[in-house]
Amino acid sequence: MKKNQTNLGIYIHLPFCATICPYCDFYKIPYDFHLEKKYIKALIEEIEFTSTEGYIIDTIYFGGGTPSISARYLPQIMSSLKTFHNISTTAEISCEANPCSLNDYTINFIKESGINRISIGIQSFDQNNLKSLGRTHTNDTVISAISNVRKFGINNISIDILIGSPSQNISHINTYMEYIKEINPQHLSAYILQVEKNTPFNNPAIIKSIPNDDKIYEIYITTVGSLDKLGLSQYEISNFSKPRFKSKHNLKYWSGKEYIGFGVSSHSFFMGSRYKNILDISGYMSSPLQNKIITDSSPNSLHEYIIFRLRLVTGIKISRINSYIKNFEKFYIHLENLKHSKLINKFDLIISLTPKGFLISNQIINSILKFIE
DSSP states (O other): OOSSOEEEEEEEEEOEESSOOTTOOSOOEEOOHHHHHHHHHHHHHHHHTSOOTTEEEEEEEEEESOGGGGGGGHHHHHHHHHHHSOEEEEEEEEEEEOGGGOSHHHHHHHHHHTOOEEEEEEEOSOHHHHHHTTOOOOHHHHHHHHHHHHHTTOOOEEEEEEESOTTOOHHHHHHHHHHHHHHOOSEEEEEEOOOOTTSTTOSHHHHHHSOOHHHHHHHHHHHHHHHHHTTOEEEETTEEESTTOSOHHHHHHHHTOOEEEESTTOEEEETTEEEEEOSOHHHHHHOTTSOEEEEESSOOOHHHHHHHHTTBTTOEEHHHHGGGBSOHHHHHHHHHHHHHTTSBOOOSSEEOBOHHHHHTHHHHHHHHHTTBO
């Protein structure tokens, strides 16, 4: 047992979806009543036989899939977590949801389980755009769902939207902002669409309909500025929040804090290693405690610090990397060039990216890493 207890995040993967969105690359499967029951049994076995002794669980995140579809099992899962792990009384407990699945029946289970934060996948407020994304809800569904959630006393609400979806333009973003103002969420994630190889979106017709880089830049910058006017300040490449409503769980990923994942395909950074569970629900259910694959036995390197922290508006401390810089003169010339191009902010104690820089963050990060020994 640790002498000093350390905070730990827990991620729970519930892979079932009512419909499979054509752009989604996360591990998911069509909903199956009988398979769901078997999966929950295996999941709880993993939860109950994995030790987190010496840790205080201060964040829990139910992701998927569409966890709200499996809402009737959430109280059972949470009961298992509370029995076998040290859950803080002030823990942030989040659950992803689809607007169509947020009715009185499911929200009652969500509330009963102790979940205090809902993350709703909206993706778009344009009906044609929603159809191209394979989404089945309408804007009325969204407004009704959020009203229902608040009726049950859950007032920490996050929504997801996509940037760069088929045929999207600036006028769509202006419409989005009208709805976002009406919804008044505490948090918002605006993800830039990435066409993944193993998804139906990876075809010439779809790719042709996606806005080009210049349009995506315009849409992204407009989104950042418009959200700021609504009181949703950017704190990470894709994340915005009102004061005190940043996602505590997701901040663990970007800040090098420990977390453990339960369920098929889940990832962990725990006890000095990064690892993941297998991408096969049958294999996972047959042996939920034996299917962990080590992906990094020596995490939290300086490179990792730079990669993750430059995703955040707060950036990286120059004092943290000074002694590892190969050539100070060339490095600071490089930073001056990045600043002149408006890709990073004025640097003295920290290096941080501008919204424009966030759009090409991988290139900037790689350019900085070249100067690190």
